[in-house]
Amino acid sequence: GSTIGILGGGQLGRMLSVAAARLGFKTHIFEPGANPPAGHVADAVTTASYEDADALRSFAAACDVVTFEFENVPTAALDLIEAQVPIRPGREALRISQDRLTEKEFLQGLGLTVAPFADVADAAAMTTAVATIGAPSILKTRRFGYDGKGQARLRSPEDADQAFADMNGAPAILEGFVDFTHEVSVIAARSPAGDVACYDPGENVHRDGILHSTTVPAKLTSSQRMDAVLLAAKVLNALEYVGVLGVELFVTRQGLIVNEIAPRVHNSGHWTQNGCTVDQFEQHIRAIAGWPLGDGSRHADVVMENLIGDDMDRVPALAAEKDTALHLYGKAEVKAGRKMGHVNRISR
Ligand code: ATP
Ligand code: MG
Ligand code: MG
Numbered sequence: 001g002s003t004i005g006i007l008g009g010g011q012l013g014r015m016l017s018v019a020a021a022r023l024g025f026k027t028h029i030f031e032p033g034a035n036p037p038a039g040h041v042a043d044a045v046t047t048a049s050y051e052d053a054d055a056l057r058s059f060a061a062a063c064d065v066v067t068f069e070f071e072n073v074p075t076a077a078l079d080l081i082e083a084q085v086p087i088r089p090g091r092e093a094l095r096i097s098q099d100r101l102t103e104k105e106f107l108q109g110l111g112l113t114v115a116p117f118a119d120v121a122d123a124a125a126m127t128t129a130v131a132t133i134g135a136p137s138i139l140k141t142r143r144f145g146y147d148g149k150g151q152a153r154l155r156s157p158e159d160a161d162q163a164f165a166d167m168n169g170a171p172a173i174l175e176g177f178v179d180f181t182h183e184v185s186v187i188a189a190r191s192p193a194g195d196v197a198c199y200d201p202g203e204n205v206h207r208d209g210i211l212h213s214t215t216v217p218a219k220l221t222s223s224q225r226m227d228a229v230l231l232a233a234k235v236l237n238a239l240e241y242v243g244v245l246g247v248e249l250f251v252t253r254q255g256l257i258v259n260e261i262a263p264r265v266h267n268s269g270h271w272t273q274n275g276c277t278v279d280q281f282e283q284h285i286r287a288i289a290g291w292p293l294g295d296g297s298r299h300a301d302v303v304m305e306n307l308i309g310d311d312m313d314r315v316p317a318l319a320a321e322k323d324t325a326l327h328l329y330g331k332a333e334v335k336a337g338r339k340m341g342h343v344n345r346i347s348r
Contacts, residue, residue, distance in 0.1 A: 003028055004285065005063030005085070007077075008070030009036025009045065011329040011339060012265050015273075016069060017042045019281035025289065030059045037329045038069075050077040060084040067243060067288050069264055071098055072144055088288040089243040093263040096239070100142045100173050103260060110238055112231055113257050115250075116176035126164045129174040130157050136177035139163040141170045147337070148209015153177075178257055180250035184218045187269035188232040189244045189283045189293055196236055197283065197293045198229045199276065202304075204248070204268050210337065214268045214304040216275060220251070227256050235261060244269070244284040267339070271302040274325045274344040300346040307341040309334060318343050 004020050006013045009031030017027040017038050026043040029036060032050065039045040044062065048055030050073060060066065060081045067088055078094070081087060096106045104114050118129035120139065130137075135157050141150035150170070152163035164172075183206065188198040203218035204211055220228065232247045239245075246266025248259040269280035278286070278294025286294055307314070312334050318326055321343075328341035 002026070002064040002289070003043070003062060004288070005030065005059060005066035005081075006038065006042070007031075007066065007068035007073050009033065009038035009042075010069055011037050011331075011341075012069035013038035014041055014329060015270075015281045015327075016067070016265065016284060019279065020285045023282065023285055023289075023291075025285065028059065028062050030056070035332060037331055040330055050074045053080055056080045057084065065288050067264075067284070068094070071263060089241050089245070089263050090239070093239045093241055093245070097261050097263045098143060100140055100145070100260070101171075104173065106238075107235075107258050107261070110234055112234070113255060115178050115257060115259070118174045120164070120167075120172040120174050123164060126160060126174070130154070130160045133174045133176050135159065138175045138177060139167060139172050140175060141167055141172050143170070147211075148206070151209065178250045178252060178259075180252050180257070182219060182251050183259070184220065184228060184249050184251055184256075185214070185266065185268040186228045186232040186247045186249070187244060187266055187272065187280050188229070188236055188247065189280075189287050189296070190236040190241045191287050191293050192242050192290050194237070195293050196233045197296050198232055199269060199272055199280065199296050200298045201225060201228045201249075202268050202271060208337075210308060210339075211267045211306055212308075213306070214271050214302075216271055216298060216302050224251065224256065231256065231258065243287045244280050267306065267342075268304075270327065270342050271304040271344055272296065273327065274346050275300045275302040300348050302347075303345045305343050305345070306339055307343065309336045309338055309340065312340050315341075321345070323347060 003026040005028045009029040014037045020027045028044040029038045029042045030046045046059045135154040137154045139152045152166040183204045184201045201218045202214040202216045205213045246262040250257040272279040325344045
């Protein structure tokens, strides 16, 4: 059978590997860190840095298609891989979503609504940004942020200096604080032929900047649900995207505001494992392998809850609950704020 290469060996790479194996593919993980969660379920693992050209070349040579669960792969590494084997989704999606400024400009260019934002390249730009965006607002590093890391909140303009100092000189953007009623996301897939399939939007609750739970169905009117799905499809088409993409949205009285996009399977799509015939991981594998997209229609109500850090202590009790599916990532070490697993509670 053919081999799917995955850049990144975290839980997303692990669940992609399991889905690929179910469809008869082999998987090969490339991961700089030791003992990656995906390593236990993949057919092969390359432990090497993204600077190691020889390792990247032999990894690519072993794969028929390469995908990623990790967005911050250095450009030079992608060039080396792409010289030998296709990368799906494509480089453009990665380039845009790696940088919050590029991402916001791209989304605006599609006619979608984003929070007011300003480029903060240096201290002088920060002063201008605070004058235009005001407060409350959030200063975010342009690159490398996740789980709310690399962000500083401004409750008033007086917080500007501290927030700027918190960025440690990294290029940032200042975003106006969106007065949302709740957050939702759309997980959507596109095939090389241009077919699009969207999962039912999920409603997301964050705690301390980290996703806590996703509930389907989300609280949305029929027209909001349609808006959400249409805008996700617009993003996929504009990028000629192949694979699964997550779109995070704020629901406001004025309509939907796009927070960010993730060019990969998404934590808020984990409910699909127990709510759909074909989950987001299989859907991604199907898309990048050029298979027809599968049936992603929702057959149950689901509440997905992340198990973070000490939540692992609850595993014995959770394992005994009815209508509850446990998904654990096999991470050796429990750390505060670390995603260790999740549960999907279903009802019909
Ligand atoms: P992820 O782990 O989803 O990639 P991230 O570090 O990229 O997270 P964001 O999604 O930008 O961070 O922000 C995390 C959370 O902070 C959001 O889901 C939302 O709850 C809140 N937030 C972010 N930006 C804004 C905003 N402009 N207005 C109001 N709340 C916001
Ligand atoms: Mg993000
Ligand atoms: Mg986010």
